[in-house]
Amino acid sequence: MPTVLVVEDEVLIRDFVSEELTDAGFEVIQVGTADEAIAVLEARQDVHLVFTDIDMPGSMDGLKLAAAVRDRWPPVHIIITTGKARPLSIPANALFIPKPYLGRNVVTAMRTFENMS
Template identity: 55%
Template sequence: MARRDPVILIVEDELLLRLDSAETTEHAGFEVVQAANADEAIAILEARPEIRVVFTDIQMPGSMDGLKLARFVRDRWPPIRIIATSGRVVAGEDDLPAGSLFLSKPYRGPVLVSALRELTTAAD
């Protein structure tokens, strides 16, 4: 059976940042699914069980921010790994589920790709 690219869900309300992250991630060999907020992300997660990592902005409008989304994902889909990002707040170990990573904005594409590779390799 052919090896499939790991599927990454990018959750970012700012369209240009989401598109840039998606392009960087796709060029690195990952399959990308995009959501503008936590509600869209949850609907996608329910429909796409193959998602391996959720990369979420922390500060988003809607029913929950990225930290609440991270905890929800960990409770409902424990194998999914999480990377959170923000330019306004710094998430500490106590803010995110165990095994999650935090990237401060602005982050560089290679740093994101390295974090994604680390999490998807560790999950294999």
């Protein structure tokens, strides 16, 4: 079962997408900041994908988190989301899904990555 790290500061959104992913068969780890996400990635070696919002409190936003993941954990897949304008650039091989999104669309996007079915 692939493990997904959901990084979202809005608890209701984080719970919603986590429930959708769990129902789809993914193991889900939830955190509210990029700093917490880095701590999880440093402590665990079983994270397959990071699903991150861009706008979050803390020392880095979701784009900086995505760049750090790409640099430090290249095999980890990345999906970035925001309710604002699409960022001009995202890390190589990352996907962007605008908010609001349907949970099933997130699941479908995750399954396009290798080893995520």
